[in-house]
Structures are given as structure tokens and as C-alpha cells.
Amino acid sequence: MNVSTVPRTMRAAVIARPGGPDVIELRERPTPIPDTHEVLVRVHASAMNRADVLQRMGRYPAPRGAPADVPGLELAGTVVAHGPAAERWPVGARVFGLVAGGAHADYVALHEDTVAAMPGTMSWVDGGAVPEAFITAFDALEQAGARAGETVLIHAVASGVGLAAVQLARARGAVPLGTTRTTAKLERVLPLGLRGGFATDQGLDGLVPWVLASTEGRGVDVTLDLVGGPYLRTTIDAMAHRGRIVLIGTLAGAEATIALGVVLYKRLTIRGTVLRSRTLDERKRDAAAFGRDVVPLLARGAIHPVIDRVFPLERVADAHALVESNSTTGKVVVTMTDEPIPQAP
Ligand SMILES: NC(=O)c1ccc[n+]([C@@H]2O[C@H](COP(=O)([O-])OP(=O)(O)OC[C@H]3O[C@@H](n4cnc5c(N)ncnc54)[C@H](OP(=O)(O)O)[C@@H]3O)[C@@H](O)[C@H]2O)c1
Numbered sequence: 001m002n003v004s005t006v007p008r009t010m011r012a013a014v015i016a017r018p019g020g021p022d023v024i025e026l027r028e029r030p031t032p033i034p035d036t037h038e039v040l041v042r043v044h045a046s047a048m049n050r051a052d053v054l055q056r057m058g059r060y061p062a063p064r065g066a067p068a069d070v071p072g073l074e075l076a077g078t079v080v081a082h083g084p085a086a087e088r089w090p091v092g093a094r095v096f097g098l099v100a101g102g103a104h105a106d107y108v109a110l111h112e113d114t115v116a117a118m119p120g121t122m123s124w125v126d127g128g129a130v131p132e133a134f135i136t137a138f139d140a141l142e143q144a145g146a147r148a149g150e151t152v153l154i155h156a157v158a159s160g161v162g163l164a165a166v167q168l169a170r171a172r173g174a175v176p177l178g179t180t181r182t183t184a185k186l187e188r189v190l191p192l193g194l195r196g197g198f199a200t201d202q203g204l205d206g207l208v209p210w211v212l213a214s215t216e217g218r219g220v221d222v223t224l225d226l227v228g229g230p231y232l233r234t235t236i237d238a239m240a241h242r243g244r245i246v247l248i249g250t251l252a253g254a255e256a257t258i259a260l261g262v263v264l265y266k267r268l269t270i271r272g273t274v275l276r277s278r279t280l281d282e283r284k285r286d287a288a289a290f291g292r293d294v295v296p297l298l299a300r301g302a303i304h305p306v307i308d309r310v311f312p313l314e315r316v317a318d319a320h321a322l323v324e325s326n327s328t329t330g331k332v333v334v335t336m337t338d339e340p341i342p343q344a345p
Contacts, residue, residue: 006031006040006080011336012105013316015069018058021320026313029070032102032109034083039112041077041095045128046103047160048323048332049073050249051276055101056320062101063277072103072334073276076118076127086112094118096127097287098135100276104316106336113284116291119299129160129305129331130298135290136248136275137165140224141172142289143273144244148173150221153211153238155231156251157194158185160306160331165224166193167303168294174222177214179207179231181326188329192306204234211238219243229253232270236262244269306330 012029034040052071054060062068076096079089089095089112097115102108118127146152152169154162157178166189169176175195180186186197198210211220219240225231229252235245236258243266263270278286297303308328311319312335319332 006107010106011313012067012070012102013072013313013334015056015071018056021056021317021324023056024317024320026316029105031107034081034086034109036083036085037111037113038083038109039079039086039089039095039115040081040107040109041075041115042080042337043075043077043103043106043108044124044337045077045333045335046072046075047129047132047334048319049132049160050251050323052104053320053324066099066101068101070102070105072099072101072105072108074098074128074131075103075108076122076124076130077108077336080107082112083109088112089115094120094127096131097290098131098275098283104313104334106313111280111284114280114287116287116295119295121301122298124337125307125310125333125335126305128333128335129307131290132275133160133164133305133331134168134294134298134303135286136161136273137168137224138290138294139275139286140246140248140273141165141168141174141222143271144222144224144246146172146174146222146244149175151175151177151195151215151218151240153220153223153235154178154226155223155235156180156226156249157197158182158189158329159226161226161248162224163189163192163306163330164303168297171297171303177211177220185329204230207234208237215240222246224248227252229256232256233258236266236268239266239268241266242268245271247272308332310335312336 009028010031014027079093095115096118158180166176183199223245226249228250308330310333
């Protein structure tokens with residue numbers, strides 16, 4: 001490992017105890033030492049995810065091997081050192097990718113095959129906003145087998161994952177529709193590629209008629225459900241025959257009552273997915289697919305992350321509070337180095 005320029009300690013956002021945003025404290029921690037096939041990355045930017053909030057509350061423990069008290073699932077940064085057998089990236093390479101935790105810190109060590117090369121044209125802020133939302137959305141569309149010409153309904157469409165899914169659905173020729181509880185967010189997201197949107201602020205009653213009106217009576221072919229709970233039952237009624245539902249999140253509740261007869265009759269597929277608990281081999285495959293199929297679209301500007309706010313690491317507690325407020329459209333980024341912070345749209 002080339003340690004000459006790497007400090008022994010670094011700043012990390014530490015969950016001092018389970019609780020609200022104020023339990024996050026910036027503390028000094030030992031800089032990780034990269035293992036055999038790992039690279040050490042100087043993190044320039046990361047972003048917030050719901051898992052960080054749940055972990056802070058004590059409701060989502062980090063998986064084995066990830067730091068128990070430092071959140072952060074994604075990063076964009078520079079390779080600064082290698083483990084003894086890591087040879088894929090030179091020092092100075094710009095990379096981005098996922099970890100199971102610990103990215104809200106100045107340095108992260110991770111397997112060299114779990115990152116992708118970041119386009120030279122992309123800012124650190126944009127890079128930090130990409131991996132979790134775009135890998136989750138891409139992987140879910142793949143699992144659903146979403147094809148050109150098919151309709152894809154995305155619940156909580158103004159979320160980070162939701163807006164990545166809109167663009168990735170479009171990129172494969174599918175037609176994205178979306179829901180949000182906030183009417184004002186629909187105004188913001190419609191110009192971002194959504195074919196049509198439905199505000200659920202008055203409840204879910206009008207959703208099925210709206211979907212049928214938007215799909216010439218067929219229903220949607222694919223749903224990416226980021227919220228779960230009561231949405232699942234209504235979604236089943238909104239599906240076309242042989243439709244595929246991918247359950248990605250449970251913001252609206254982790255339990256649902258569904259009409260099994262409709263699932264049978266329509267021959268629906270319902271599957272759940274999660275990235276964080278995947279094995280190393282699975283994470284390598286995810287990173288390879290991301291590098292092959294998503295990064296080229298980012299590089300030529302065909303898709304891009306939507307960023308709501310940017311906070312320096314010192315203010316990561318404010319980033320937690322903002323995400324919890326449910327007022328955001330797109331990603332909340334956390335920066336570790338001094339890049340000029342862009343204004344919110
Ligand atoms: N399975 C995985 O591997 C994976 C990976 C990443 C994310 N996720 C999940 O995907 C979801 C979205 O994540 P994100 O980081 O993109 O979220 P985000 O940007 O924080 O946005 C979430 C949005 O969901 C809406 N929402 C919150 N509570 C809701 C409720 N009770 N009912 C309906 N809508 C609600 C809010 O918008 P409005 O109320 O304005 O609509 C909120 O802004 C989360 O559930 C997250 O846990 C899963």
C-alpha cells in the first residue's frame with residue numbers, strides 16, 4: 001500500500017446512539033487499510049439514502065463487515081492506495097460505486113471490482129449522487145425485464161431512485177408513469193421525462209382509473225414500487241396481464257393485504273429486491289453491469305442525476321433531517337472536499 005500521502009486518521013459521520021439527526025457526530029477514526037484486493041478511495045462526495053436514516057434510528061443494522069456506526073452507501077472519489085493484489089486502478093483514478101456502509105467519511109476501502117470508472121466530464125457532486133439510485137433502478141428494470149414500448153409505473157417517482165428509474169426506463173424505450181404524494185413535485189418531475197403523473201395526496205382511489213386511462217385500458221406492464229404498504233394492493237389492480245412488480249422499498253408500510261385471485265388471473269410476478277445485503281460476487285456483477293450499461297449513458301449526457309441539495313460532511317445531520325422531511329426531489333449529496341456547491345434547481 002502506498003501510504004505516504006494518506007493520513008492515519010480521517011473524519012467520519014458517526015452515529016453516537018440511536019436517535020434523531022442530532023446523534024450524528026463528526027469524529028476522528030482510523031483511515032481504513034485496504035485488504036488484498038481492495039482500493040483505498042479518497043471520497044469526494046457521497047449521498048443520503050433512506051437506509052442511512054433507518055440505521056441512525058437503530059432500525060436497520062449494518063450488515064456484517066460494514067462499519068456498525070458510520071452510514072453512507074455510495075461514493076465518488078479518487079483511488080489513493082491499493083491492497084497487495086489490487087491492480088485494476090492506478091492511483092489517481094476517478095471511480096464511483098457502492099459499499100454496505102461507511103461512505104460518510106473521508107476514506108473508504110472497497111473491492112476493486114465493485115467500482116466503475118467515473119466519466120471525466122462528471123463533477124464529484126454528480127458522481128456521488130449516482131451509484132445507489134442508478135444501480136437500484138437499473139437492476140430493478142432488468143429484473144422486471146422492462147422492454148421498449150412497455151409502460152413502467154414508478155411510485156415515489158420524485159425520489160432519487162424514482163428519477164433514475166424514469167430516465168433509465170426512457171433509455172430502454174419504455175414509457176414511464178409515476179406517483180407522488182406531493183402535487184408540487186409532479187410539476188417538477190414531468191419535464192424530467194415522465195409521460196404522466198398521478199398525485200396520491202387525496203389517497204389511492206383514483207390511481208387505477210388514471211392508469212387505465214393512460215394505457216388505453218391495458219394497465220401497466222411493470223411497476224417499481226418504492227413505497228409498499230397499501231400501494232401494493234392498488235398496484236395489482238393497475239397491472240396489465242403478465243405484469244411484473246418489483247418491490248424496492250417499504251416507506252408506506254412493510255405489510256400488505258393483496259387480492260391473490262387477481263395475481264393468479266393476471267399471471268403477475270411480484271418480486272422483492274435489495275442491494276445492500278448482496279454477496280461480493282453479486283456486487284461485482286452489479287458494478288460491471290453499471291459500468292457497461294449505465295455509465296456510457298451518463299458519459300454522453302443521455303441521463304443525469306437530479307440533485308436537490310448539497311451539504312458538506314460537517315452538516316450531514318442537516319442532510320439527514322432534509323431527507324426525513326420528504327420534501328426533496330432527487331438526491332441529497334454530502335461532500336467531503338471543497339468543490340463549489342451548485343445551487344438547488
Ligand atoms: N431495495 C434496495 O436495494 C433499495 C435501494 C435504494 C433505495 N431503496 C428504497 O427506495 C425508496 C426510495 O429511496 P430514495 O433514497 O430514492 O428516497 P428519497 O429520495 O428519500 O425519496 C423518498 C420519497 O418517498 C415519498 N414517501 C415517503 N414516505 C412515503 C409514504 N409513507 N408513502 C408514500 N410515499 C412516501 C416522499 O415523497 P412524496 O411523499 O412527495 O411522494 C419521499 O420524498 C426507499 O424506500 C428506499 O429504502 C431500496
